[in-house]
Amino acid sequence: MKVEIITTGTELLLGEIINTNFTYLAQELNRRGFDVLYQTTVGDNPERMEAVLALAASRADVVITSGGLGPTRGDITKELVAKFCGTDLYMNLEVWNHIHTLLSKRNICIAANNDKQALVPSGAVVLHNETGTAPGLVLEHGKTLFVMLPGPPFELKYVCQHELFPYLEKKFPELGIIKSRTLKLKGIGESNAAEMLDDLVTHQTNPTIALYARNGSILVRLTAKAASTEEADAMLDAMQEKAEAVIGSYVFGYDGETLPEVLGRELLARNRTIAFAESCTGGLASSLMTDVPGSSEYVKGSVVSYTNEVKNLVIHVSKTTLDRKGAVSEEAALEMARGVREVIGSDMAVSITGLAGPGGGTRKKPVGLVYIAVNDEQGEACRKFNFSGTRTQIKNRAAMAALGFALDRLKEHTVQKISEETINHHGADR
């Protein structure tokens, strides 16, 4: 089933807004087995828009437009599609009622041009839009299915999820359904993960398995195409088992879950509190943890010890350590974690000390060298990392590694000293 997506609007052509509608539609339609072959952006100009519609109808089975359904005179999509299909517009009372109810609920005066939005091409299926005044519309003409969607991304997504996708699944049952599941990894770089999964990625066609790097985490996405939801779920379960047999020890969560959320949940489940001593990350680990609503239940506080003076005076890293080993050392990291746990009075403490760059690196201590230590009831441990990237990337990778270390530690429940364990991380893996 060939699809062309036409996004309209002068603000797109001026580069004032990014075309996220297209990305969303392309993703969702491809997942559902449609072949999105073309996407065209055109302004609110009748001649150009007519030509674009005719071309699309000539080369695609399904033509989807976004935008141009508003109340102004510049909104011409519905009128031009109706004209192309040789059909008239009529006042749809259901849509008219919805518009009037919605506007009066929002205390908006109903303008004469709002009635224009209640005009529907004869023979069209109305896709109800609970979130706005412009309904979606489906109109069949010959072998072409025209779908008109409202332009505001929030409204477009609502109409797609609640109306269009169920409609398309019913209309084209032969396409089957598509389901995805994402495994989220920590403590491993993208190329190492890719190497470990190489066999599966190369030989799997359904479900497919694909790797992505996003915000310091590695994502493994499994996508199954099946006749039913149950079948897709069973395929995903089987594939997940295969993938986790290889990289299961790095999986911290699934789908929308973030590392701060998962760590927070595990802390909460164990009734444990956490504190951070941050040097090179400058407060980022604490900030990420506190992005999660309710994090005040388990984050007690942190000390950003950006100078040696603060490391010594506030969290009691010894002057001997700072002088002899330096602030970026295993010893300093261990003392920072010990000190901040004592000062803040948390059950667990994590310290991060390293070189975020771009300056300050030496041969022995290059930019990207980061020590992360944990101190808790079970004792203490330190890991050494070599991150690559820009200053903010190194900060982000170090902060995520610290949360990952804390999560490992929580799940381990063992008294041991992991020392000088080297993990080469994303971009630094050779």
Added chain:
Amino acid sequence: MKVEIITTGTELLLGEIINTNFTYLAQELNRRGFDVLYQTTVGDNPERMEAVLALAASRADVVITSGGLGPTRGDITKELVAKFCGTDLYMNLEVWNHIHTLLSKRNICIAANNDKQALVPSGAVVLHNETGTAPGLVLEHGKTLFVMLPGPPFELKYVCQHELFPYLEKKFPELGIIKSRTLKLKGIGESNAAEMLDDLVTHQTNPTIALYARNGSILVRLTAKAASTEEADAMLDAMQEKAEAVIGSYVFGYDGETLPEVLGRELLARNRTIAFAESCTGGLASSLMTDVPGSSEYVKGSVVSYTNEVKNLVIHVSKTTLDRKGAVSEEAALEMARGVREVIGSDMAVSITGLAGPGGGTRKKPVGLVYIAVNDEQGEACRKFNFSGTRTQIKNRAAMAALGFALDRLKEHTVQKISEETINHHGADR
């Protein structure tokens, strides 16, 4: 001058990446006086791509492609454009040398297919790409100018800024040149700024003046179109003077400058150090400050006091204050700033305490209520804010407001107690 932009690549049609190349090109070309009338996305399919090129050549004067210049067999843009223009490809030695030098510098083995990237259509102008192996290309055919650009956004921008835009300005001098200047504001919400600048925004056509909100700052962009750089600069100077007569007191910097950079520079110039006591921002203000290289010169450290216990024990906020006024109060903010300045030993300290939500708000202390205090040699001061937005937006707005307050304070040099000064901020202004 009519422009069509063709973005190629299966990953675009799959919705795996957002088409930021188009947005960038549209913005820059419209600013330069070109009319971007169409944008088409098509996959790496020879027949479809050929048809799209032919259509574009029939309806635009300048056809710009992005992507499809890589070393793989799927990269077909250059070959198809050359075929359409009836010209051959030859091995360009300069490009070949650049590719080999770049790859050996990056310690990458040179594969046979890299040589494909050194093939250039006869008669084409090469747009040098310092950042990658695919050069940009310009090829004239009849009345159509074909411009081929590499797909990676970083490379595309490099080639545009350093090669394509200067080339186009020279080729189409009648379009004139475009220069922009951005004033960056703090301590004012978007709608208040819009109201103050309304007269200028409405009546100015050249230079134009436009408002944007980005990452907690308000941006005012002045754009002048002129025959020469000198003329544009003079127009921008005059316009900046007009704008600053209205909103000058809110301007903290220009163009690429960020608030953490400007605050850092002012601290450095005065040889002053800073510390933060963060509650609702959870370390974000410190993290933003330490995103700036060299910030260890003036950021001494911070305490994230996420619980009352830490506020009391670590930075000495009195139990009386916490019990009677609560952690979200002017009194607590002032004591936090005082306490952290003493504990960290900095010249200046800034505290932030508030409700980031989404839960925890009351009628008297709603979500978004934030107190920010400063303590320094001049004394102390507190400001009260009502931010709106999501949890992370409120965190971001509060952190930026704290940096803005510190900057004001540094520049004031006065001993005064600014108390209960209410600033309604972005989204909360009525």
